[in-house]
Amino acid sequence: MAVYTDITEIELGTFLRGYDIGELLSYKGIAEGTENSNFILHTGGGSFILTLYEKRVERSDLPFFLGLMEHLANRGVSCPLPVRRRDGEMIGELAGRPAAIITFLEGMWPRRPTAAHCRALGEALARLHVAGADFGLTRPNALSLPGWRTLWEGCRARADEVEVGLGAEVGADFAALEIGWPKDLPSGVIHADLFPDNVFFLGERLSGLIDFYFACNDFLAYDVATCLNAWCFERAHAFNLTKGTALLAGYQSVRPLTEEEVAALPLLARGSALRFMLTRLYDWLHGPEGALVMKRDPMEYVRKLRFHRQIVSASEYGLARA
Amino acid sequence: MAVYTDITEIELGTFLRGYDIGELLSYKGIAEGTENSNFILHTGGGSFILTLYEKRVERSDLPFFLGLMEHLANRGVSCPLPVRRRDGEMIGELAGRPAAIITFLEGMWPRRPTAAHCRALGEALARLHVAGADFGLTRPNALSLPGWRTLWEGCRARADEVEVGLGAEVGADFAALEIGWPKDLPSGVIHADLFPDNVFFLGERLSGLIDFYFACNDFLAYDVATCLNAWCFERAHAFNLTKGTALLAGYQSVRPLTEEEVAALPLLARGSALRFMLTRLYDWLHGPEGALVMKRDPMEYVRKLRFHRQIVSASEYGLARA
Numbered sequence: 079m080a081v082y083t084d085i086t087e088i089e090l091g092t093f094l095r096g097y098d099i100g101e102l103l104s105y106k107g108i109a110e111g112t113e114n115s116n117f118i119l120h121t122g123g124g125s126f127i128l129t130l131y132e133k134r135v136e137r138s139d140l141p142f143f144l145g146l147m148e149h150l151a152n153r154g155v156s157c158p159l160p161v162r163r164r165d166g167e168m169i170g171e172l173a174g175r176p177a178a179i180i181t182f183l184e185g186m187w188p189r190r191p192t193a194a195h196c197r198a199l200g201e202a203l204a205r206l207h208v209a210g211a212d213f214g215l216t217r218p219n220a221l222s223l224p225g226w227r228t229l230w231e232g233c234r235a236r237a238d239e240v241e242v243g244l245g246a247e248v249g250a251d252f253a254a255l256e257i258g259w260p261k262d263l264p265s266g267v268i269h270a271d272l273f274p275d276n277v278f279f280l281g282e283r284l285s286g287l288i289d290f291y292f293a294c295n296d297f298l299a300y301d302v303a304t305c306l307n308a309w310c311f312e313r314a315h316a317f318n319l320t321k322g323t324a325l326l327a328g329y330q331s332v333r334p335l336t337e338e339e340v341a342a343l344p345l346l347a348r349g350s351a352l353r354f355m356l357t358r359l360y361d362w363l364h365g366p367e368g369a370l371v372m373k374r375d376p377m378e379y380v381r382k383l384r385f386h387r388q389i390v391s392a393s394e395y396g397l398a399r400a
Numbered sequence: 401m402a403v404y405t406d407i408t409e410i411e412l413g414t415f416l417r418g419y420d421i422g423e424l425l426s427y428k429g430i431a432e433g434t435e436n437s438n439f440i441l442h443t444g445g446g447s448f449i450l451t452l453y454e455k456r457v458e459r460s461d462l463p464f465f466l467g468l469m470e471h472l473a474n475r476g477v478s479c480p481l482p483v484r485r486r487d488g489e490m491i492g493e494l495a496g497r498p499a500a501i502i503t504f505l506e507g508m509w510p511r512r513p514t515a516a517h518c519r520a521l522g523e524a525l526a527r528l529h530v531a532g533a534d535f536g537l538t539r540p541n542a543l544s545l546p547g548w549r550t551l552w553e554g555c556r557a558r559a560d561e562v563e564v565g566l567g568a569e570v571g572a573d574f575a576a577l578e579i580g581w582p583k584d585l586p587s588g589v590i591h592a593d594l595f596p597d598n599v600f601f602l603g604e605r606l607s608g609l610i611d612f613y614f615a616c617n618d619f620l621a622y623d624v625a626t627c628l629n630a631w632c633f634e635r636a637h638a639f640n641l642t643k644g645t646a647l648l649a650g651y652q653s654v655r656p657l658t659e660e661e662v663a664a665l666p667l668l669a670r671g672s673a674l675r676f677m678l679t680r681l682y683d684w685l686h687g688p689e690g691a692l693v694m695k696r697d698p699m700e701y702v703r704k705l706r707f708h709r710q711i712v713s714a715s716e717y718g719l720a721r722a
Binding site for chain 1: 506507510600
């Protein structure tokens with residue numbers, strides 16, 4: 079459920095006069111996104127999404143996020159296109175917050191992804207990586223190893239409240255990752271949060287990628303690892319080899335992984351599982367009481383961590399030999 | 401903020417095959433309505449609102465609510481038109497709940513209504529009353545005097561927690577209303593909840609009335625009284641005579657009030673203020689702790705009650721003499 083800033087029809091009408099998208103016909107707050115307030119707009123020019131950036135998004139990061147969407151959309155990646163204002167800017171101000179308008183993408187995110195969805199996702203991810211190669215701005219990944227360490231310092235003492243022994247178990251992961259984390263793999267712009275709710279489909283055809291607000295520069299294969307975690311496990315936590323095979327084949331049909339990336343994939347997947355486990359654990363231990371924010375169970379990602387620890391070769395994820 | 405039942409794209413796609421509105425293109429939960437879960441749908445046939453009726457709406461009342469919207473829309477009242485299914489029904493089932501699809505109305509509700517809005521609202525209310533005259537179904541008003549008495553029994557003992565003396569003060573209102581409440585005024589279908597957030601405008605042109613889930617049969621002038629309460633007071637609680645005059649003139653341009661209605665208006669307005677004060681007081685005293693549901697201050701309506709107690713003649717609301 080989105081953070082929700084109400085805006086009046088008067089101030090929104092005034093704001094829209096900065097754009098060339100026709101008269102305002104309606105706007106409704108939508109229950110999507112957890113960081114920002116989002117509205118669906120109907121105007122004389124069609125349907126759009128208006129986003130008010132709440133305090134968890136750094137204003138200084140917006141040119142990267144919005145510029146990236148524009149860059150990718152212009153290179154044929156299906157993602158929302160930020161609408162430029164009459165003055166050429168992509169970012170305005172509304173209700174005291176930075177605000178932007180992006181095109182509306184039709185499509186639905188798959189609640190139960192199939193192997194066909196996973197293949198299409200893999201292809202789209204590789205296209206994003208290829209198209210992002212000549213994007214001019216950079217943004218470091220705040221949620222890479224040093225960031226995980228910071229999160230962990232804030233959780234470690236209470237980790238055993240979630241499961242006895244979790245503190246020691248995750249401590250061993252940190253030791254392994256800090257020794258083995260790759261220093262030099264193909265890098266570029268990654269989405270970094272390409273979960274099913276950020277990928278729209280019409281049937282089995284992928285219609286668009288959304289929510290670039292974790293995008294950053296990092297190893298491209300780390301994004302692949304995150305998608306394996308987000309798309310290829312069943313509800314009972316078992317890895318689905320058919321989905322993994324489809325996702326990796328889709329990716330490699332556009333951008334084949336290098337030998338070094340293949341070798342690093344198990345450790346990257348373990349690191350990615352640790353990253354999502356840590357943000358969930360942090361919210362679990364520090365989030366407000368009550369039902370307002372849905373807390374996601376960190377144990378789902380502890381189970382994925384345990385799975386990746388056992389993996390010797392990327393072929394166990396379904397990677398076909400080149 | 402709406403109650404929010406998630407639905408999968410698969411079950412929604414299946415549900416839509418019962419309708420003739422084209423393929424599903426997208427759906428998003430919207431933060432509108434407090435009783436039900438609402439989604440904006442885009443399909444090959446255009447934009448629609450999907451409503452899942454949560455437990456506070458009686459399933460047996462749905463034919464009245466939806467039938468009324470269809471009846472009014474067919475008589476030229478701007479309101480959503482329920483879309484009939486291929487089998488002719490207006491109500492289906494989705495995610496274990498009764499569900500209906502209605503047409504999408506463009507327009508925005510006015511956060512700060514002007515006198516022009518009030519005039520247009522008065523006209524639309526009168527048209528609703530005229531068009532409703534030959535609607536075949538009836539539904540008693542559960543929130544009329546006996547219903548208020550029931551609410552009051554559940555609040556009275558704790559009313560002084562809100563303001564010392566409130567219990568005795570409201571007790572006196574009940575005594576006056578039970579003696580003076582009209583027995584015989586022009587009756588018919590009323591909206592019963594025509595607050596600004598249920599009336600859409602494009603500029604100063606009224607584009608539609610929504611949310612008929614309190615509609616019922618009662619005195620027509622009671623609906624006028626509710627609109628005076630909902631539209632013609634300023635934030636500092638003063639009655640705005642210009643807005644009252646505009647609202648009543650708009651109403652009478654379509655349906656002139658009878659002498660009996662004019663004479664009863666002050667008491668009807670007092671009763672209507674009591675009704676909204678009581679539901680707010682009830683929620684205030686019995687609602688869950690925490691910020692999940694926004695509690696509205698009952699004192700706003702206590703102040704309106706006090707205003708109406710002083711009124712001798714409907715001319716004080718701005719009613720022009722016939």
